[in-house]
Amino acid sequence: MLIPFSMKNCFRLLCHHKVPTASFRNPATHGLILQSISNDVYQNLALEDWIHDHIHLEGMPILFLWRNSPCVVIGRHQNPWQECNLHLMRQEGIKLARRRSGGGTVYHDLGNINLTFFTTKTKYDRMENLKLIVRALNAVQPYLDVQPTKKFDLLLDGQYKISGTASKIGRIAAYHHCTLLCSADRTALSSLLKSPYQGIKSNATPSVPSVIKNLLEKDPLLSCEVLMSAIAAEYAACHQIDNHIKLINPADETQFPGINSKAKELQSWQWIYGRTPKFSVNTTFRVPYEQAHLEIQVFMDVKNGLIETCDIKAPDHWLPLEIVNKLNSGFIGSKFCPIETTLLTNILLRTCPDEQHLHSKWNILCEKIRGIM
Numbered sequence: 001m002l003i004p005f006s007m008k009n010c011f012r013l014l015c016h017h018k019v020p021t022a023s024f025r026n027p028a029t030h031g032l033i034l035q036s037i038s039n040d041v042y043q044n045l046a047l048e049d050w051i052h053d054h055i056h057l058e059g060m061p062i063l064f065l066w067r068n069s070p071c072v073v074i075g076r077h078q079n080p081w082q083e084c085n086l087h088l089m090r091q092e093g094i095k096l097a098r099r100r101s102g103g104g105t106v107y108h109d110l111g112n113i114n115l116t117f118f119t120t121k122t123k124y125d126r127m128e129n130l131k132l133i134v135r136a137l138n139a140v141q142p143y144l145d146v147q148p149t150k151k152f153d154l155l156l157d158g159q160y161k162i163s164g165t166a167s168k169i170g171r172i173a174a175y176h177h178c179t180l181l182c183s184a185d186r187t188a189l190s191s192l193l194k195s196p197y198q199g200i201k202s203n204a205t206p207s208v209p210s211v212i213k214n215l216l217e218k219d220p221l222l223s224c225e226v227l228m229s230a231i232a233a234e235y236a237a238c239h240q241i242d243n244h245i246k247l248i249n250p251a252d253e254t255q256f257p258g259i260n261s262k263a264k265e266l267q268s269w270q271w272i273y274g275r276t277p278k279f280s281v282n283t284t285f286r287v288p289y290e291q292a293h294l295e296i297q298v299f300m301d302v303k304n305g306l307i308e309t310c311d312i313k314a315p316d317h318w319l320p321l322e323i324v325n326k327l328n329s330g331f332i333g334s335k336f337c338p339i340e341t342t343l344l345t346n347i348l349l350r351t352c353p354d355e356q357h358l359h360s361k362w363n364i365l366c367e368k369i370r371g372i373m
């Protein structure tokens, strides 16, 4: 059953700096089940941070259920250019988010449920949480074969991934969050999680691709709504609490003071791209030349999302070295980003001789460079 929830009260009751632990050691409050009314990935990730930072979880574990509009979520130490098709994402208006937990890249849409299990660090137990999900699934469909793996995925029929896990462990609090594929767009998932970018080298965490399946495709009974209710019911039974899913609005600053600035930070270029571990790009591309093609080489080192070194090598007879060097030095310190590259190269072009053939080669080259970003 869904009931509206006033986090104002909850905030007063649960914030660790407001109330001593003993005051909520009462059997009616041994946990909470929350569900976000927002489908915005940044707001939902911000709420995770907010709960992690503000709520006293001793004797008060929390299950948070949330779903997002189409987006790709990379792990804290990942390189988005190695993990996904950023061109396609920009074209389709698919958001990219970097979460605070480690691990690989996943695709979310309204057919994917996210579950966050908040506990104290000492109560943190991913396998227990996954077993709870399995019990919930089996309560709906007893014949469903779902098993947790050593890497804390959930596998359907011993081979199809239906859930991936990541976690964040703080000094006192911790959370384990995982996905659950119910009816996600598998075509979008596989095309978005395929990187078209070549020649990137880095120490970023690589994802572990799997063959995935949606639960609803296995059994038409297993809709997102049914699954969320079943998991909430199992969580409530397990923690001896009321089976109420409390709806919350992660954009409500009065209930979660400071949450909007957390969401803003998660949306910033500096967090999403700038936090990419240092990487290098070494690639070549072909440009048309007199009924044939010639090759251009590009080397770049990128640190904090900014181009640290740039070495574009183009045959001198195609584009004079002096012109190429304008690009090489112009790129230094600029964002590894197609929008910034357009602005920069348009400004630089004004300093080049006003010759039509030169401008068109410059534009071809810049278009190719934007293509690696």
Ligand SMILES: Nc1ncnc2c1ncn2[C@@H]1O[C@H](COP(=O)(O)OC(=O)CCCC[C@@H]2CCSS2)[C@@H](O)[C@H]1O
Pocket (backbone or CB within 6 Å): 073, 099, 103, 104, 105, 106, 107, 108, 112, 114, 115, 161, 162, 163, 164, 165, 166, 177, 178, 179, 180, 181, 189, 193, 206, 207, 208, 209, 210, 211, 212
């Ligand atoms: N939504 C979803 N669920 C399960 N598996 C997925 C999903 N999207 C993609 N994949 C598959 O998992 C691999 C990556 O697996 P890998 O093991 O590398 O990474 C993960 O599983 C991370 C899970 C993070 C869960 C967080 C919970 C809330 S915010 S995101 C990818 O290449 C696909 O094959």
